[in-house]
Amino acid sequence: MTSANAHLLNLSGTESAGLALIADDELSNRFILKALLKKMGYAVVQAEDGVQAVERFTETHPDIIFMDIMMPVMDGFEATARIKKLCGNAFIPIIFLTAMTDEKALARCIEVGGDDFLTKPFNHTLLKSKIRAIERIRDLHREVSKLLGMQQREEEIAEKIFSGAVISDNVIPEKFASLMRPAAVFSGDVLLTAHAPNGDLNVLLGDFTGHGLSAALGALPVSETFRAMTGKGFSVDQILNEINRKLHTLLPTGMFMAAQFARVNHTMDVMTICCCGMPDILITSHDGTEIKCRIPSTSLPLGILPDADYLSAIANISCDLGDRVLMASDGVTEARSPTGEYFGQQRLETALFQKCHDQNHIACIRNALDEFCRDAPQDDDISLIEVPFLPDVLATFESEQQASTKSVDLEFVADTQINTLEFAITLNGPRLLRIDPVPLLINQIQELEDLKEQRRIIFTILSELYINALDHGVLKLDSALKAQHDGFSKYFEERENRLQNLTSGAIKIVIQSRLYSIGGEISIRVEDSGPGFDYKSYKPAAQKNGLIPSGRGMMLIKELCKSVAYSDPGNKVEAVYTWSDD
Known part of the structure; x- marks a missing residue:
């Protein structure tokens, strides 16, 4: 029986305060306490020993329990310990009523799970006060448990959303x-x-x-x-x-x-x-x-x-x-x-x-x-x-790249050209430190041309061309520095120092995009203010074989693009990338 059904045992006609369990081997004690509890609005079930108390608890799920200590078959200490274990997280108050006055015995009442005690013969006014006080504690516990349950359900929902939005x-x-x-x-x-x-x-x-x-x-x-x-x-x-x-x-x-x-x-x-x-x-x-x-x-x-x-x-x-x-x-x-x-x-x-x-x-x-x-x-x-x-x-990206972004040679017919787009950007001096033009240009192309898997390849090509122009053209960094001990750290440290002190120099990027009925073509031209290099005598074999840690970016560009062409004096380069929609 639950407290919701406790009114079935309440014959007094008053509003039910819940269901009370009385466990006492003395009939007279049970009779007196039952009469008092009924006046307070409680329905009552009774037990004559500890074993019956545990059974009645399991059957009726009372709202409050009054427990005697000295009972046959099973005493109140053992019965209370078992009942509290059955309660789980629910708070069911247990008040011990005992004639014992030994401090150790009274202390044990609390140790086994009792919530209060009152010595016999008890004062009715005092008992009623204790019941009202422990009712307040019980009601607060129920309210907290209800709020905690709501919080846990909300957290479970939020955690699922969080996992989907952040982790997945x-x-x-x-x-x-x-x-x-x-x-x-x-x-x-x-x-x-x-x-x-x-x-x-x-x-x-x-x-x-x-x-x-x-x-x-x-x-x-x-x-x-x-x-x-x-x-x-x-x-x-x-x-x-x-x-x-x-x-x-x-x-x-x-x-x-x-x-x-x-x-x-x-x-x-x-x-x-x-x-x-x-x-x-x-x-x-x-x-x-x-x-x-x-x-x-x-x-x-x-x-x-x-x-x-x-x-x-x-x-x-x-x-x-x-x-x-x-x-x-x-x-x-x-x-x-x-x-x-x-x-x-x-x-x-x-x-x-x-x-x-x-x-x-x-x-x-x-x-x-x-x-x-x-x-x-x-x-x-x-x-x-x-x-x-x-x-x-990096395998995920590389596999996608190999599967779908190889440069192809297409024979375009003049009347199949459906769209041509060209735009440019020039960065000078300190702007080269503050602005990275690659994401800006890629996003612009994406907005205008709705690139799909080609976006990654074009990003790689543009990044390598721009970094090469900035590092070696404007900043005049020597890749041989990377071959030294801690070479990469020294290289990037020197790169940062030169960028911070940069007052002149420029890089111009021109991008031309052509869409066709069966594919497209993007041309990227990069020109820097540096002195250029002898591209006609450039031999990439050493870089390809890994003998020196430089030049690998340009090797990658040549593998991806239809063509890569330098212009005198070596500070201008044009890379053309083509693709098919087939």
Whole structure:
């Protein structure tokens, strides 16, 4: 019987206060207490011993229980312990009524699950007061349980939406080893992965202040901005700058997102890294025996300052095939043991190189965390990801490229030409530092021509042509610098220095698009203000054989395009890419 049906036992005609269970082996005690409870509006069921009390509870599900201690078959202590176990999360108050005055016995009443006690012979006024007080507690518990149930249902719905909007669009998750342990239903940590049009892989690990739903809400604008700008080919600093601007606008004061960002270059020679208010990013050697590089935080988290510029915080690290990048939130190093000790950076790095029966680094760290924390409560979200520096992480893009974007020779008939479009952009001096024209031009072409799979190839061609003109034409950088020890890091450091001090120089880009009934053609002409080079004597064999780390971009362009032609004095180049709709 439930409290909803308790009125069936209430013969007094008063409004029912619920159903009460009286467990006492003395008939007179039950009679007196029953009369009092009926006056208070309760319907009553009775039990003569502890076993009957448990049975009546199971059958009727009372709203309140009055329990004697000394009863035959099973005493009140045992009966109460069993009933409380059957209650689960529901709060069914139990008041002990006993003639015992021993302090230990009374203390045990509470230990086994009793909520109050009253010694016999009891004062009716005092008993009524205790009942009213415990009713208030019961009603509050029911209201809280109801609200908690509603919250949990809403969180389940929100979590499903969150997963669909934020997590499900991540690319190639099977290529990464990761560990994500939220401290609540929602995690304040967010892991995002996406491919750029040229095949670069972007990975963002963010850590919002706090955890739970309020922290997770910030992941929605972050994921939207990250994927949109990655898909359009924007640089790492441009993506971080825009996320920072949005978070500063949207988040309340005191809330921000620390972040780690890694970009795997499609040429598989360099990793672009940025750490903003998070633990060090670690790059381990391909054989897993050492930490090759440690990238500390060099800037504030995102969302604190409205006009922060993350360009200076970016590091370009030369990597070898098989190297691995470990990214971790501070929930790992700040995980606590049962004694309150922190896991710490030293334990993380020690666990990194432990032998774990051929398991990956993440599994080793997870094992060490579990052994260290044991059953201690988790205070913060724990997130770990290991990104391998391998062509596998770019396989999705490369397979699509090989399947559908090969340049083809088409014999176009003059009267089949249905549309021609031409536009140009010229960047001078300091604008070359502030503006990356490639995403702007690609998006313009996309809007006007509705490119499909060709978009990625055209992005790659335009990117390589522009970077070549900027680095070697305007900035006059020598690719031989890359062949030195830490050559890529030195190359990009020198590149940044020259860009910051750039006061002259120019690059002009002209794009002409022609659509035909069976395909299309795009011509890209790039001219820089540099002195040019002796393209007639240029021999790409060394680059193709991997003897020097340069020239590979131009080799790729020649493979993709119908034609690539230089003009004197070597600072002008035109690449023509064609495709068929068949």
